[in-house]
Structures are given as structure tokens and as C-alpha cells.
Amino acid sequence: MTADTIGRGGVRRGGRALPPAVSTDKLPESRRRRFRWQPAWLFMAPSLLILGVFVIWPILVSFWYSLHNWTIGATDQPWVGLGNYVTLFKDPQFWNALGNTLEFTVASVILLVVLGFLTAVALMGEGLVSRIFRSTYFFPTIVSLTSIGLVWKFMLDPSIGLVAGITQFFGAAPIGWLQSTTLALPAVIFVAVWKNVGFTMIIFLAGLKGVPQERYEAAQLDGANRRQLVRYVTLPSIRPTILFATIILTIQSLQVFDLVYVMTGGGPIFTTDTLVTQIFRDGFVNFQTGYASAISWVLFAVIMAISAILLRVFRYNDVD
């Protein structure tokens, strides 16, 4: 028997299983071929090495840090076990940051998915106007968050900003959007949505263009109206697209940092503080690396949990 006759899992292509519980070191040379070095590993090595050194290793080390009262450079790194996790669950700043992060995520993801879908539906055509609008909406996506944050911060300035100028022109008092404890977070959410709606639109456009025209024709023959076409044809057909967009946007939103840091720095009075701005502050300003690592792991757990929920919610009946 040659190796070519053995399929994956050690099952003969003919369907008959191999004899069970055979020690590997006693296998004939031909049976051990699947364990030998493959040239593919060589091609993957650079990526694996970089991934290992710069992603996997730091992730593992950060967990180790989180179990210590770790300070970069200190000679003594006291072991605290789960102490950092216990502390953060009693820390009102952590709960405040978690609440802000979830509020930002829920609001921005819902707005982005809805607006992205509607924009994509409206701009599906291939005419010149549609193309121009699509490019215009997509433009903020390619600009850095820092630049966008700075520009909007300036525009929303209640004393010298454009928005205040417009409101004053119409006789209204200027509003301190980013200085208000109630308006700062909605203002940041608005800017995040403004920046990302073009990206979401493109994802939905790709999904919508992939829906076979025959489904619409069949539904129309069955007497479906426009609303029913969307409800029973379009939305089920682009369910993978909705899932993809929702998960990507959720993960991005849960990790929001740049925009908040530039626009409000987490203020006023921590009303826009998010988990990542707290991680930055505790890790790099207060030098509490262990504590910041613990928050990072909680954020990781939150992202995993929410992603799992989304996968469950959006799954096909029994397909995936």
C-alpha cells in the first residue's frame, strides 16, 4: 500500500479504516510520510515567525503580566494571581469605561449597518451620479482617524468652530459638543459613523450585487411587493454579508481608541473613556502594566463573547 492510497484521517480511500492503536514509531516508512517535513512550512515560516514573535508571544506574555503587579523595568514583579482581575471588577473607572465602550459599539454598529445598507441600496446603480456619491461616501474611510478626529474637534469647537458658527448664524447658542458630559459620546459616535459608513456601504454593495437576479424575478412572479422583496429575498441572501459587516464593525468599535483619544482624551470627566483609553492610561501613563494587561484580557473575552453571540444570531438554519 502506498501513501497515496491513504486519505486524510488515515482512512483508506476505499473507505475501510486502518487498524486501530498502532504505535507511530512502529509504522512502516510509508505510513509515516504524513508527519514528515513539507516544503510548505518553509514558505509559511516567515509569516509564522512574525506572527509568533509579534502577535502570539505578546498575547501570552500579556496574560502573564496580568497575573503580576507588573511594572516595565522593575526588578521585582510581585505575583498577584487573579488580584488584578478582582481589583478591576471593583474599579468604577473600569465599569464606566466598559459601559461607554458597549454604548459606543451598540450605537455605532447599528447605525453603520442600517445606514450602510440603505446607502448601498440607494447607490447600486452604475450611473455617473451613483459612482460619484459612492466615491464621496467612501472617501473618509481612507483618511486616518487621527486627522478626522482633529478636523471634527476643530469644527465642533463651541467658540471658533464651523458648527458653532452655523448655529450662531441661525440665532442659536453655540453648543460645547465635546465639553458636554452628555453630548461628548454621541458626538464621537457620530464622527465614527460618518467615517465608516462608506466602508460599510462598499461591503453591502458587494453583497447586494451577488444576489442572483432570478430570485427577485421568481419572487415577483409570486406577487411579492418591494418591501417583501427586501424582507424575503435581499436580507436572507446577504446574511453572510450582514454577519461579516457586523462582526468586523463590532470588533473595531470595541477597540475604539484613536478617535476618542484625539477628540476628547476620554473626557470630560471620563464620559467618553473606553476600555482601550483606560488600558493606555494605566499602561503607559500610570505604569501599571499588569493591571492594563488584565483589562486587555477582559476586553478580549468581551470581544470573543459578543462575536460568538453574533455568529449564533446570524447563523443559517442548519447550514453553518
Added chain:
Amino acid sequence: MKRKIPLIIGTVGVMLALAACSGASPSGQSGGKVTLTVWTGFTGGDRPGYAQIVKDFNASQSKIKVVMDVEPWDTIQQKLPSAWLTGQGPDLAAPSSDPNVIAQYVKTNSVLPITDTGSGASQIDVSNIAPALIKEFTYSNKLYAVPANYATLSLYYNKTEFAAAGIATAPTTLAEFQADAQKLTLGGGTKQYGLALADNATIQMWPILQWMSGGDIVDATGCSVLQTPAGQNSLKTWSDLVVNNKIAPVGLTGAEADSLFSAGKAAMEMNGPWAAPGFKSAGINLGIAKIPVGVSGPVTLGSTAPLAISAKTKYPQQAQQFLAYYTSKAVQKKFSLATGFPPIRTDLATDPQLLADPIISVFASQVADARLYLPHLTNATQVDANGYVPLIGQITRGKSVATQTAAIAKTINALTGCSS
């Protein structure tokens, strides 16, 4: 073996590629000349002054070359701890604009004690540097940094707006200051504010108002005094002026306060010498005066940034030689004239050329009355971020001073380890 040759070649290639990517420090020795790297966050109007010191030092001798890398303070804060830990960092650095941060680097043994002190030409003349600054950077009787600069805060005012309000001169007393701030506020702040007053991401302005009014943040033992009658009164007067009289907008960062003053939308601002070039270029009819005298006499904020040597530098002697040059009398005089900063040296306090300069003289004349912000206080950075800044944010939004100071006092005491 033949099969393994590609694997070996590939592995070596990847290792070489990674080695080439590593951020090795450019400091080193070539041709008998030592190169020292310095990281600083001096990105403001004073930046050319520091660059000139480096340029002059490099021209003054042939054995050491200093390369200064200027990046935002945030970036330095992120990179420096690990860079110094791994020996990949610069030979010298100004780790932060917050002088208290040096305590953390001392705690982690990241900075080198400065030992080459004395009155010799190539020594750091500690005896002629302002004692408060030396004390700020001294831990366990060892000096760990020299002051990269020393600034006091003065009162910038818009002469045109003062004239329009019928005010002839800048305020000189606390009462005049408060009265002028109200008089200069037009339309409840919609047209013009009396004062551009930042409370976050800024050089500290509120402590000056408190000190002027007889209050303080912590006592000598590190315990909060914000909740005491004096502490509350010092805050209440000013928060009432902000909340009720709208003399200043709420929640400004330092940059926003500067923009407000530069745009002519505020008549006064307390700030350091670095702000003068920006205000002038904005076309403000600028006046600079001392901070008005408070109830207990003249007072202002003193601000300094530490310049320290890495504990892992290969060239500690050369690094200290650079610091000796940096803090020398002639260099500091030139720096003051170029930037408007008061000199860090006490033997330049009466220098006729500096006294004749209209900007430097105002800032320098307040050195004796200047106080550092939370000097040598345990967890000073957190006391500021988690205690004082949120407190000001709350009371300027109308929250009760008594309630807020009582709550924040607990936070501060927990951070400082105050047990009384």
C-alpha cells in the same frame, strides 16, 4: 540533508531580515567620535532653542556628537520605558513634561545617578541651578536628572480688548483679576470670555487660582486639603465665576484655551513663555504681566521637564559632559534669550541682558514665587488624572464644591498613602 538545505537557508534569511528590522539605537562610536542620542518632546515654539544647544555643543568639540530626536510626549511615554529596559533606547531623554514622572524611572532603575557635579568647566554646576529643581529630581540623596528648562506662568492679555473694556492696565491683585475677568466677559461668553482657562491636557492653571485664593491641593504629608474650608473657598470663588458669570468656557484643553485666546475670543490667559510666539503670530495686541498677587502674596506655577541619562548608556561620562554643557551659564543665557524662558541658573537671575528683555524679565521675576505642581508626591500623575482634573471638571459644571472635594479627597489620600 539535501532536503534540509532550503529550510536552513530560509531560517537564516528570516533571522537576518528580522535583525535588519530591529530598532537598534543609532548611538555608538565611529572614528573615535561618540554619538549620543537624545529623545525629547519639545515640539512647541521653544523647539529651536533646544536644537541650537545641540548644534552649538556639536560644534564646540570633536569627540561627541549629539543627535536629538523630537517626538510628541505621548509617543515618548509609550516607547521610552521598554526602550530603556531593553537597552535600545536613547542615551539621554526628557521622559515627560511632567517632572514627577522621573520618580517612576528611578523606581525601575532606568536612569543613571548624576555624579559628575561641581564647578569645573566640564562638570554639572548643581550649586548654581535653582534649588527647587534640584530637589525635584533628587531621590535618596542622588540626583537623577537636570532641568531641561524652567518656566513660570504669566498672565497674557489682549491690550485691544482691555482698552475696549476701559481697563488701562493688567490686573495686579486677586480682586482686580476677578473684576476684570467679569468685565471682559461679553454676552455671557458668546462674544468674548474674560479668561481662557484650561482644566485638562494642559499646563496646570487651576492650582494658581487656588494658591492665589489661599487654598492648596495637598499638604506636606501628601494629604488632601481640598476639603478644608480654605481649600473649598479657593475653589468655590472661581467655580462660581465660571458657572454663574461665565468668565471662562468649561472643559477646555490647553490647546483649546490657546486657540480661544489667539482668536481674540478671550481677553486673558495664564501660560508659559512657549506660548508667546504663537500669540504674536496670531496678531494679538499682546501684553504680558505677572500673575496678580494673591491673598498670601505673589504666587505662580513653576514648570520644569527632566533631562535624564539612561542607566544602560554605554557613554555615561560623555552624557554627563553634555549635561554639563547644557546647564552651563553661557548656554542657558543664550537659551533664555532665544526662547523667553527664565534661566534655570540662579547666577543668571540678575543678568542685565536678561532683565532688559521684556518677556524674559516678566517670567524670570516670578521664579522666586513659583511653586511646582505636586512635587515629590507619591502617584502624583494619578492624583492629577484621577483626582484633581475630574474635580475641576465637576465643580465647573455646577456640582457642589463641598460634596466633590470630600469625595476627591478620599481618592487622593488613597493614592498618596495619606493615613491621617
